[in-house]
Amino acid sequence: MLLVDIVLPGLVLGGMYALIALGLTLQYGVARIMNLSYGESLVAAAFGAFSLYSGLGLSPLAALLLAVPVAMVLNWLLYRFLLERLMRRGKDRGAQEIDSILVTFGVLFVIQGAMLVAFGGQYYSYSYLSIPLTIMGSTLAVNRLVALVFAALVGGAVYLALTRTRIGTAVRAIAVDANAARLVGIDVAALSGLAFAFGGGLVAVGGVLISMFLTFNAAMGVVFTMKALVVVIMGGVGNVIGALVAGLLLGVVETAVARLVDPGLTLAATYALFLGVLVIKPTGLFGRAAS
């Protein structure tokens, strides 16, 4: 059935987008860093999972145990040694934003260059749990379902951590107003670094899960950065539920365009959707009113 053919893979894809966007909204919403090297980190994690699987026969789900801590440490170092300095230097939010965009641009090229040297420009994929499964007359590979379940588990855990723990509440306070958070005794610098590292961990999860069912190459990180940004901005910066809804929406719209119009226009559809939201409601579908 056509509808199920669109909605089911759309939701799987959308779930991935929501997970990736969740990490970006932590980095941007809390640590105030617009990390343009985000997609490159994702692809790097995908390459990591690929190497572990094809070299050591390690299952991608086990690879998560390695990839996530490594990504968190690397992101924390990036924050601590480059980005925090810019945050202190910037006169206002605008200057900080521009500086962080420019520096992470540089980081983007470094990561991408390193991957090109190591893996070249060709596409990679591997076959893990690619067993077809029929659901409501529509066929889906098991690896996609596993990825979706994992994304839901991780996303749910992050949501609970943000809303039900002391540290999570402090992190949300920083997202609302960093200066006010400082006044009530929250260590903004340390927690921002933690949130940034956490966002990096989430993108590693996304990268490993995506590598299970998509082909990828060293140059496609930018596409993921753009999609994560589109989701974050559509959902409203710092809004977890908004990111979830916007991610699912984007996944379904892309699948629908690929299926019904032309696969070559999926990216165009993404941007058209994004520009439409920006023009009509710049604070996002679920965003707070502009300050």
Place this chain on the structure above:
Amino acid sequence: MTASVRILLWCAGLAIAACLVTYPLYANGYYLALGISVLYFTILSTAWAMFSGPTRYISLATVAFFGLGAYTAAVLGETMPWPVVLLAAAGVGALTAAITGLSTLRLSGIYFVIFSFGLAELIRQLVIWYEVNIHKSVGRYLFSAVTQDVLYWQLLGLTAIVFLVGWMLGRSRYGLALRAIGADETAASHSGIDATRVKLGVFILSATFMAVTGAVMAPRWTYIDPAIAFNPTISFQVVIMALLGGAGSLFGPVLGVIPLVLLFEVLTATLPNHFSIVLGVIFVFIVMVLPNGVIGLFGPSRWRVPAGGPAAAPARGSDAPLLAVDGVSKSFSGLRAVDGVSFTVTPGEIIGIIGPNGSGKTTLLNTLSGALRPSSGTIRLGGTVLNGLRAHQIARLGLARTFQLVRVMPDLTVAENVAAARLFSTSTGSGATPSELLDLVGLAKMQEAPASELTYIDQKRLELARALALQPRLVLLDEWLAGLNPSELETGIALIAKLRDRGLTIIMVEHVMDAIRALCSHCIVMNAGSVIARGTPEAVLSDPKVVAAYLGGDDA
């Protein structure tokens, strides 16, 4: 500068120009190609900095316009004369910039960066889709008679034009307006600058140069496909070059172009595989170490302030109300912040608006100055209805304001802050010059200081001078006296009294009751969005309702 030095400089300039023009005659193919690269990146980054430098809108759409120009040349190049092709490319670039700019230039910061990057990708995708589905072939061949020499000369001519236009723009009022917008867009629009139109105009200008550059460069490739014409690396390289040189000044970007083009040339020859790693490291290095670019090392550049016309003396006379506010309300979803407020202001008087915090005073001022649109009611200034007009239009009609949280344009000097309010002033007549205004508020000695270095009090003075520079009929002062110490307060009250004696009409929101008593002929007291009392200061301050609003009633 003595005459002989001047002659020497002219000779040096002419010699350099002669070298540049005759370059293809003595440079061989490799060096000519290098010269072409330097020139086209010079045009692109100068055009980029023309818009992005002063506004700090980081645009990654360079390659969108460049690629459109190149494609226009590829499509039309063999059927039409070359000048027509260049004009068509300019038109396509300008039109695309106009359409996209109109809908998106109100986005700022990260939204604009992402939008501009998305724009380049979107256009590339659409071109690919068109070529695959309609044209049935992705690449196009462009055979043209343009030799490398001619290509070089075209680029050189275009470089001269981009510098000339940039120089003229910097000297024109639009140059200062653009920098004022970059420094504080809200303050700029309340100084009578139409932020949207100025940004859009310069964005289109910059995009036009990029598109023409793309068209001029197209014959160099012979074969064009979207991956070549819309290569996103070009956008990044342009940004990094402009930033290295310094995007804040006209000749900054070229200082970044020359070393980086040479470096990239060496890199592609020696380390082709590590090119992008090195590019990234340079990028990080520039942002961390040289935030103002190479040109920033030579100290801040001095911009010429366009001479302002003389200020008009505010008209005094008729008893017809200058401002008539009738039943104005403003709601924020459920909350009625201002509820059916009516009052009139006659020329030459000072009206005080008082009331507890959160009673809607600043919201009322915001509806008057166009920062907010009233939900209902009408506002007339000397007979003109202000409802629905934008902030810069209201400012040009002669309604100036200061802000509760002081807003100066930090990157501009004190004199430029005042001059910015004069740029689009329509009034003519005799009156105070900007330096007389600065003298009036006591900032005469600080004219060349950057506004960000002023103390809080001096920033408030500067804001007042900027408001007066609009040659206003009515000035709104939003807690202008707040935070002053007793002696400063005395000076401040005397200054406002002096303005009134010169015939200026003033509405002041204030918590300093001494000032209200000393200055205001008439007071309006607001509480919870409505007017609860009006009359002379003595009368309203002893009104039991007013006392209850400030101190709480019996039952509180």
